[in-house]
Amino acid sequence: MILVSAAGSLRGVPNMANDAATKAYVLALGRGLHREFARHGVTVSVLLPGMTDTPTLDKLGFQPGTSPLKPMTVEQCVAEGLAALAANRATHIAGRLNRVSDRVIPARVTSMMMGRMFRQWAERRPAQEAESIGKTR
Amino acid sequence: MSGKPVRLDSARFGPWALVTGASSGIGRGFAEQIAASKINLVLAARRLSTLDELGRELADRHGIQVRTVGVDLTGPGFMNAVIEATRNLDIGLVVSNAGDMVLGEFLASPYDILIRETRLNVDAHLRLIHHFGQDLARRGRGGLLLVSSTAAMQGVPYSANYAATKAYVLTLGQALHHEFSGRGINVTVLLPGATATPMLSRFGADRTAMGRLAMPVGTCVADALKALRANRAVRISGRMNRLTIAMTPRSARTRLFGALSKSMAAQLPHSQATSADGQVTTTDVKI
Numbered sequence: 001m002i003l004v005s006a007a008g009s010l011r012g013v014p015n016m017a018n019d020a021a022t023k024a025y026v027l028a029l030g031r032g033l034h035r036e037f038a039r040h041g042v043t044v045s046v047l048l049p050g051m052t053d054t055p056t057l058d059k060l061g062f063q064p065g066t067s068p069l070k071p072m073t074v075e076q077c078v079a080e081g082l083a084a085l086a087a088n089r090a091t092h093i094a095g096r097l098n099r100v101s102d103r104v105i106p107a108r109v110t111s112m113m114m115g116r117m118f119r120q121w122a123e124r125r126p127a128q129e130a131e132s133i134g135k136t137r
Numbered sequence: 138m139s140g141k142p143v144r145l146d147s148a149r150f151g152p153w154a155l156v157t158g159a160s161s162g163i164g165r166g167f168a169e170q171i172a173a174s175k176i177n178l179v180l181a182a183r184r185l186s187t188l189d190e191l192g193r194e195l196a197d198r199h200g201i202q203v204r205t206v207g208v209d210l211t212g213p214g215f216m217n218a219v220i221e222a223t224r225n226l227d228i229g230l231v232v233s234n235a236g237d238m239v240l241g242e243f244l245a246s247p248y249d250i251l252i253r254e255t256r257l258n259v260d261a262h263l264r265l266i267h268h269f270g271q272d273l274a275r276r277g278r279g280g281l282l283l284v285s286s287t288a289a290m291q292g293v294p295y296s297a298n299y300a301a302t303k304a305y306v307l308t309l310g311q312a313l314h315h316e317f318s319g320r321g322i323n324v325t326v327l328l329p330g331a332t333a334t335p336m337l338s339r340f341g342a343d344r345t346a347m348g349r350l351a352m353p354v355g356t357c358v359a360d361a362l363k364a365l366r367a368n369r370a371v372r373i374s375g376r377m378n379r380l381t382i383a384m385t386p387r388s389a390r391t392r393l394f395g396a397l398s399k400s401m402a403a404q405l406p407h408s409q410a411t412s413a414d415g416q417v418t419t420t421d422v423k424i
Binding site for chain 1 (some may be wrong): 242243244259263289291292293294295296297298300301302303304305306307308309310311312313314315316370388391392395
């Protein structure tokens with residue numbers, strides 16, 4: 001079983017508060033079930049993608065060229081998720097850069113940087129879209 | 138109550154405060170200490186008679202006004218009841234505390250019980266914060282205290298959904314701490330560890346090592362109110378809990394908390410997963 005959460009769920013994300021919180025729910029649920037399901041022979045892995053090249057990213061207001069970060073391809077993200085499942089990992093952050101920054105950058109700093117970024121994005125997109133965003137990343 | 142209540146500035150966090158889940162445990166502790174700061178109270182919980190009794194006691198002792206609302210925060214339209222009870226009141230502090238814990242193996246837990254837990258531990262917080270956050274932002278001052286749990290810091294087998302709902306509250310509060318800081322609103326998430334509450338007793342944990350280590354409610358609440366006053370984003374109650382969490386790797390905590398949940402679940406009278414409150418009653422709801 002692969003549960004898709006988001007790298008942003010590792011900390012609070014201002015201007016994406018509820019979204020990050022729901023992803024934290026998924027992450028914690030998966031971590032608990034990883035152990036509970038093990039005795040049934042079922043592997044549970046939680047995949048935490050960072051910025052990934054999906055239609056949602058455009059909807060959120062991402063503009064290529066304005067960001068120093070390059071989105072990960074869907075293929076690589078999916079491949080990492082499947083590899084994590086095969087290796088029976090409870091959680092996996094997609095992308096080496098995302099994994100490194102999770103380790104070395106304090107949560108408070110990441111939280112503030114992401115919050116600022118999402119505010120800029122939100123200002124870019126039309127108001128009606130801002131209200132109907134259903135997904136993140 | 139153990140120790141002295143923490144004083145809050147009633148000009149900043151008053152004149153009224155709302156406390157959910159105020160009939161017992163940590164919620165009741167919040168009501169008692171906030172009352173000592175001469176802040177009027179709206180108390181919400183399912184058991185109206187218990188609330189009324191507590192309300193009269195606090196009103197007499199501290200010379201404050203108290204309103205009570207008997208409401209099941211998992212029920213449809215609960216928000217209407219809360220809005221009705223707080224109409225025309227200048228609320229400066231919201232303690233979103235009500236919560237419940239379902240213990241037991243995930244696959245053995247009926248969906249109805251898990252979704253009820255999720256409504257209370259996720260949706261009720263979301264609705265309350267969304268509604269009262271607007272009011273607080275208009276005032277430009279006040280506080281929001283969200284009660285999560287140390288279970289939020291890692292996954293917990295045998296209370297997987299509970300830990301997940303508490304992770305939701307923690308992450309939401311962390312983000313709102315930043316978002317609301319420019320609006321003069323303090324946001325603090327409280328992560329209590331084992332605390333001497335009726336919930337702990339209902340699980341039989343008061344007779345175990347966990348019960349002996351449990352923190353008094355008054356100390357836990359005082360810790361939270363101090364953190365709110367200082368506008369800390371997150372506060373784990375108790376030095377021992379803070380130390381344990383800081384020193385233990387997350388995967389080890391998952392095993393440890395999982396073992397505790399499993400042993401508590403095994404002591405329940407029926408082997409099936411049960412919530413602390415047992416049966417749901419909605420007869421108190423006034424809309």
